[in-house]
Amino acid sequence: MTITKHTNDSAERPVVKIRHITLTGIILGLVFGVIITLALTSFLPSTTSVSDNETEENKPLYWVAPMDANFRRDQPGQSPMGMDLIPYYGSQNNTIDEGAGTIKISPSVINNLGVRTTTATYSPLKTTIETVGYVTYDEDKLVHIHPRIAGWVEKLYINAIGDPVTKGQALYDIYSPELVNAQEELLLALDRKNKRLITAAENRLIALQIPQKAINSLKRDKKVQLNVTFYAPQNGVVESLFIREGFYVKPETMMLSIVDLTQVWVKAEVFERDVFKVVMGDSASMRLDYLPSKQWSGKVEHVHPM
Known part of the structure; x- marks a missing residue:
């Protein structure tokens, strides 16, 4: 700092000039400001350090498949089943005190699979098997038709497999010399009025599966039927058909079968x-x-x- 005295002719008066005082004050203020700032900073926590720590804590340890805990990757992606991998942060993020036997399912897995929970109870196990x-x-309702005699199919009243039939419906007519002889025996017994012979002749016709109405017609009209009509024993459909008109059949011949579909x-x-x-x-x-x-x-x- 410099002080200079000036004199003039009229009177002597002291004059003081301050040089560089402003610049020096600014420099001193900056120095004190830096010192105070450094002092305060040393007592404050480091924001950057905390932020870095939080980032490290929130970083997943790995990504795991929702349906296979053994499938792990170090970055996001998809599992072999096409499902998005789930980040795993470790057990430190668990807020539930997990005891022995505790099963924990990720909320995202619960949402994707539609998991529902209920109270465990004792009850019989019910197993459902879905198949083709x-x-x-019904094989118990299948009837095979064989003739009891040898002869020729003169008339066939059904045409093909799958034709519906009703019980008592005419199926076919057969001409058989054996049937003709059996009818003549009954007529002879009726003429003689021998009850024992009549009963024996009727039983023979029944054993040959002659319909009862054909026997009644024979006894009433006293006329032998050359072609005897046979009828369906039950309702159903034709399951198989092995004869046509003109076929020669024997007792070992399976002519057709009828099955009940009720x-x-x-x-x-x-x-x-x-x-x-x-x-x-x-x-x-x-x-x-x-x-x-x-x-x-x-x-x-x-x-x-x-």
Whole structure:
């Protein structure tokens, strides 16, 4: 700092000039400001350090498949099943005190799979097996038709497999010399009025499966029928047909078969590992593709050994 005295002719008066005082004050203020700032900073926590620590804590340890805990990756992606991998942050983020036997499922897995929880209770185990079945006829309602005599098919009243028939409907006419002889024996017994012979002749016609109305007509009209008509023994459809008009048939010839479809079977196939789960009397249900809204119920009546 410099002080200079000036004099003039009129009077002597001191004058003081301050040089560089402003610049020096600014420099001193900056120095004190830096010192105070450094002092305060040393007492404050480091924001950057905390932020870095939080970032490290929130970083997943790895990504795991929702359906396979053994499939892990160090970055996001998809599992072999096409599902998004789930980040795993470690057990430090768990807020629930997990005891022994605790099962924990990720909230995202619960949402994706639609998991529902309920209270565990004791109850019988119910196993449902879904498989493919084939509708077929009830073999207990299948009738094979063989002739009791040898002869020729003179007339056939059905045409093809699948034709519906009703009980008592005419199926075919047969000409057989054996049937002609059996009818003549009954007429001879009637002429002699021998009850024992009449009964024996009628029983023979019945054994040859001559319809009762044909026997009654013979006794009433006293006229032998060359062609005898045979009738369906039950309702159903023609399951097989092996004869045509003019065929010669014998007792060992299977002419046709009729099956009743009022009750059917469903043959279901199950895997070997599920065979022990199926027992006689189990309840069963069936649906058809073309009628998905309708269900048929039944039960297991037979388990095939093969």
